Amino acid sequence: MEWPGAVGTFSHLSKAVHIAVVGGGPAGLRAAELCAEGGATVDLFEAKRSVGRKLLVAGYGGLNLTHGEPVETFATRYSGPDLDPRSFRSWLDTFSPRKLRNWAAELGIETFEQRTGRVYPKEMKAAPLLRRLVERLRQQGVRFHVNQRLTAIENGDGVQLRFNDGEPRSFDAAILAMGGASWPKTGSDGSWIPALKAHRVSVNTFEPANCGWEANWPDSLVPTIEGQPLKNIAAKAGDTTVRGELMLTRYGFEGGAIYQLGPQLRAAGHPELVIDLKPEVPAEVIRRKMESVRRDFLDAAAGRLKLTEATRALIAHIAGPIISIEALVDAVKTLRVPLNGPRPIEEAISSAGGVAWSEIDDQLMLRKLPGVFVAGEMIDWEAPTGGYLIQGCFATATRAAQAALAFSADH
Ligand SMILES: Cc1cc2nc3c(=O)[nH]c(=O)nc-3n(C[C@H](O)[C@H](O)[C@H](O)COP(=O)(O)OP(=O)(O)OC[C@H]3O[C@@H](n4cnc5c(N)ncnc54)[C@H](O)[C@@H]3O)c2cc1C
Structure with a gap:
């Protein structure tokens, strides 16, 4: 009809x-x-x-x-x-x-x-x-x-x-x-x-679906990151990249960017979120801004790249000590965060x-x-x-x- x-x-x-x-x-x-x-x-x-x-x-x-x-x-x-x-x-x-x-x-x-x-x-x-x-x-x-x-x-x-x-x-x-x-x-x-x-x-x-995901945060990290946003980031799971915002929580992540990646994360055997913390700043520009720095690379990046305290704490937790400009570029442009799984369906x-x-x-x-x-x-x-x-x-x-x-x- x-x-x-x-x-x-x-x-x-x-x-x-x-x-x-x-x-x-x-x-x-x-x-x-x-x-x-x-x-x-x-x-x-x-x-x-x-x-x-x-x-x-x-x-x-x-x-x-x-x-x-x-x-x-x-x-x-x-x-x-x-x-x-x-x-x-x-x-x-x-x-x-x-x-x-x-x-x-x-x-x-x-x-x-x-x-x-x-x-x-x-x-x-x-x-x-x-x-x-x-x-x-x-x-x-x-x-x-x-x-x-x-x-x-x-x-x-x-x-x-x-x-x-x-x-x-x-x-x-x-x-x-x-x-x-x-x-x-x-x-x-x-x-x-x-x-x-x-x-x-x-x-x-x-x-x-459209839910938070859990990550392994040590207790010592939580007070610095909980409730802090990662604004204007790009997040990737599988072959899909989205732009948006992530919210750091005591258990992992919430926010539009990770919600959109739900199908890709659920399909992955070992779900991982790859975050570009500065999608608008090419790696080359980061290298240039950091070129005079010889040590304490992460501290120096706070001012030069405008990285918040929560972002720096996250980088330090995921990437360990940053001992070179190249390590910093890697951490800022491709921060690989392993995830444990989605939050319960009840939420x-x-x-x-x-x-x-x-x-x-x-x-x-x-x-x-x-x-x-x-x-x-x-x-x-x-x-x-x-x-x-x-x-x-x-x-x-x-x-x-x-x-x-x-x-x-x-x-
Ligand atoms: C926190 C939150 C925020 C959201 N915000 C938005 C938003 O801003 N925009 C948006 O687009 N969507 C939003 N959603 C999603 C949206 O609410 C749902 O997609 C929508 O309500 C689904 O509608 P539905 O009619 O299919 O089912 P439901 O709204 O789930 O209704 C199903 C109904 O069926 C009844 N029922 C279940 N089993 C039986 C049974 N055996 N016999 C008789 N009745 C039964 C249930 O009691 C229920 O009343 C949000 C959801 C949540 C939880």
Whole structure:
């Protein structure tokens, strides 16, 4: 079926249709909205006492809703085993960053784009958006069922779902949007995995994404480096180099640069971060600035290269005594920091892993469970921070909802 490009223009249903949405995060709420707009009776089931808990957590540090870069490059931010980048491109065309901003504006949430391209609500928080979206869904007639955990999908007429309250319920279609596995206390705890595995649906193991990484800091180093940023650095893992900032912590690193390198670090047998502390200063310039120095090279570099105390302590720990200009150039331009592993998934902003793409058709329907669609972070894609996560959830939810309506209309 051809879909109208504009958001919310589906009104094709000519019969009563009943759709279940499972999971009340951004993906589930968006899917419920679209299904209700399309004329379906919608029941939304949420395992927790209230919906949108992770969305609220995301709003603590400013809700980065989407990003202003063009859709062509936007789509390349999404990765995952067997993910066809063209698919994400088509879902982003269906619900683009611009449409997301317009949608938020219709809810009365004005957004602005930072110089970096990141888009935030003017109020920065998630709570007003969540409140207005839930109000809209209620007005549309969406029925909310909280404390309802999906435990099984059963064979029978239509799509049969069983929740922790007992009896199976029957629907024309279901959209599963039960999230990934980071911050499990918000409800995204992977408790749905057995229900899909019972139907031999492959779910790739969840791993932390957009998270800190641990390094071996001796206790004596921590007081000097903890909480200190390494600004304007370049960091490399595998063949990928990114520019940005790292934050030194008591256990290792946090920050945008290392978050972006998650896929490469996870793929490495012995993860290592190679840091260029002065990407804008060529090695030759460092040699020139240091040429009159004969000893105490690291101390001399403090003034000549503007190396902070934390940076010097880090260099001394990683590279040992710096006894020549060449050793200093090496340490500044290619500081090799071995990493122990990622921080626990409980702390991660998002997760990699989830329902394997081989299980899903281009309408986001599970091949082994006709009428059951998936959306959001429970699918095996990942993306860096910058607004790509929520945008990805909204875009997949939009497609899944359109497809669930079309499926219900045809069956
Ligand atoms: C600290 C933090 C900051 C973040 N900041 C940003 C940001 O600024 N920008 C951005 O783009 N992204 C951000 N994210 C990521 C973003 O919040 C997630 O990508 C997004 O919430 C995922 O949406 P979702 O709907 O797929 O799943 P979720 O939001 O995880 O929602 C899934 C829902 O399903 C429910 N559920 C789970 N299992 C069951 C079951 N068996 N039965 C019924 N219900 C179930 C859960 O309780 C939950 O409510 C942040 C995340 C964190 C943790």
